[in-house]
Amino acid sequence: MSPTAGAADTHDPLQALDNQRTTSISPLLSPALLRQEHPVDAAVAKTVAHGRADTVDILDGRDDRLVVVVGPCSVHDPEAALDYARRLAEHAERVREQLHVVMRVYFEKPRTTLGWKGLINDPDLDGSFAVNKGLRLARQLLLDVSALGLPVGCEFLDPITPQFIADTVTWGSIGARTAASQVHRQLCSALSMPVGIKNSTEGDVQVAVDATRAAAASHVFAGINADGLAALLTTSGNPDCHVILRGGSAGPNHDPETVADTLARLRGAGLPERVIVDASHGNSGKDPVRQAGVVGEIAGRIGAGERGIVGVMMESFLAAGRQDLTLGRRDELEYGRSITDACLDWTTTAGLLDELAAAVRAR
Ligand SMILES: O=C[C@H](O)[C@H](O)COP(=O)(O)O
Numbered sequence: 302m303s304p305t306a307g308a309a310d311t312h313d314p315l316q317a318l319d320n321q322r323t324t325s326i327s328p329l330l331s332p333a334l335l336r337q338e339h340p341v342d343a344a345v346a347k348t349v350a351h352g353r354a355d356t357v358d359i360l361d362g363r364d365d366r367l368v369v370v371v372g373p374c375s376v377h378d379p380e381a382a383l384d385y386a387r388r389l390a391e392h393a394e395r396v397r398e399q400l401h402v403v404m405r406v407y408f409e410k411p412r413t414t415l416g417w418k419g420l421i422n423d424p425d426l427d428g429s430f431a432v433n434k435g436l437r438l439a440r441q442l443l444l445d446v447s448a449l450g451l452p453v454g455c456e457f458l459d460p461i462t463p464q465f466i467a468d469t470v471t472w473g474s475i476g477a478r479t480a481a482s483q484v485h486r487q488l489c490s491a492l493s494m495p496v497g498i499k500n501s502t503e504g505d506v507q508v509a510v511d512a513t514r515a516a517a518a519s520h521v522f523a524g525i526n527a528d529g530l531a532a533l534l535t536t537s538g539n540p541d542c543h544v545i546l547r548g549g550s551a552g553p554n555h556d557p558e559t560v561a562d563t564l565a566r567l568r569g570a571g572l573p574e575r576v577i578v579d580a581s582h583g584n585s586g587k588d589p590v591r592q593a594g595v596v597g598e599i600a601g602r603i604g605a606g607e608r609g610i611v612g613v614m615m616e617s618f619l620a621a622g623r624q625d626l627t628l629g630r631r632d633e634l635e636y637g638r639s640i641t642d643a644c645l646d647w648t649t650t651a652g653l654l655d656e657l658a659a660a661v662r663a664r
């Protein structure tokens with residue numbers, strides 16, 4: 302008798318073997334339905350198409366400007382995000398000869414352990430997880446911001462989400478926690494926009510270089526189609542991916558030596574030599590005062606002629622800093638202040654945009 306025969310004898314053959322820990326399965330609207338309800342109009346299409354083309358021109362060195370990805374760590378209040386977008390759109394127009402400004406409109410937050418996972422996952426900020434509502438709010442905000450002529454950038458975290466919103470997104474990002482994920486690298490190979498890929502939270506830059514290389518190749522993988530049905534996707538690869546240096550647990554990595562080392566790694570991998578520096582996260586210790594310092598330092602280096610840095614990311618909102626969310630108590634939140642990472646306030650951000658623009662003019 303085998304050692305497991307006893308256990309097998311007591312097993313109920315009719316007992317369900319799957320969905321043992323899934324407490325409910327409910328309908329998700331289809332990407333096609335969402336796109337029909339919230340369509341891209343001609344103005345939005347122009348913002349997205351031109352925004353992507355301009356970004357690629359900067360990445361490839363045909364355009365001497367800087368890409369600046371700037372905006373809240375996360376969107377929790379679409380009205381405040383649109384208020385911010387109006388100010389940013391106006392300022393972006395003033396510095397358009399030097400900067401290609403893309404607004405961070407982030408709906409999916411990768412958490413270190415647990416926490417609110419963003420507006421798509423829990424739009425009512427109360428643990429009710431009204432995902433269909435979240436998708437509708439997210440798509441409408443992406444359309445509203447793009448309609449201002451301001452291109453948007455999103456982090457892609459859930460591999461299903463892009464079918465719902467990607468046609469409105471000018472620039473994408475893969476975060477530090479998913480840069481090593483094959484699922485996300487395959488996804489990048491399919492995305493129609495340039496995508497920045499971050500170094501790991503520990504500060505490993507090679508993982509982002511490897512991801513950039515993997516994303517440039519073609520892949521075949523399972524996903525969903527516009528009707529939300531399981532489908533096999535065959536991709537051609539994305540040549541417009543690039544590394545974002547975001548610092549790590551060992552400290553910042555925006556220094557000239559790490560930038561040069563990253564460019565050498567990219568060259569070694571046969572990839573274009575360009576990086577975006579994220580002034581927040583591990584490069585600032587999530588301190589907005591230090592974030593402003595990083596932007597100032599990068600502006601100085603760009604003004605002095607440094608070329609490998611093609612873009613800068615900033616976390617910025619209307620008010621400085623951050624506040625804690627208590628689920629179900631959104632009415633207690635202060636208007637325009639981040640509920641995830643601490644942000645620069647608008648006035649400081651406008652000054653930093655001017656500083657970056659002056660640096661580009663100087664070089
Ligand atoms: O930018 C966002 C955060 O740094 C990231 O989502 C991790 O956040 P957490 O460490 O607060 O979970």
Ligand SMILES: C=C(OP(=O)(O)O)C(=O)O
Nearest residue numbers: 411476477478499547582
């Ligand atoms: C989650 C983010 O950053 P990172 O992946 O670098 O932690 C972000 O930019 O919102």
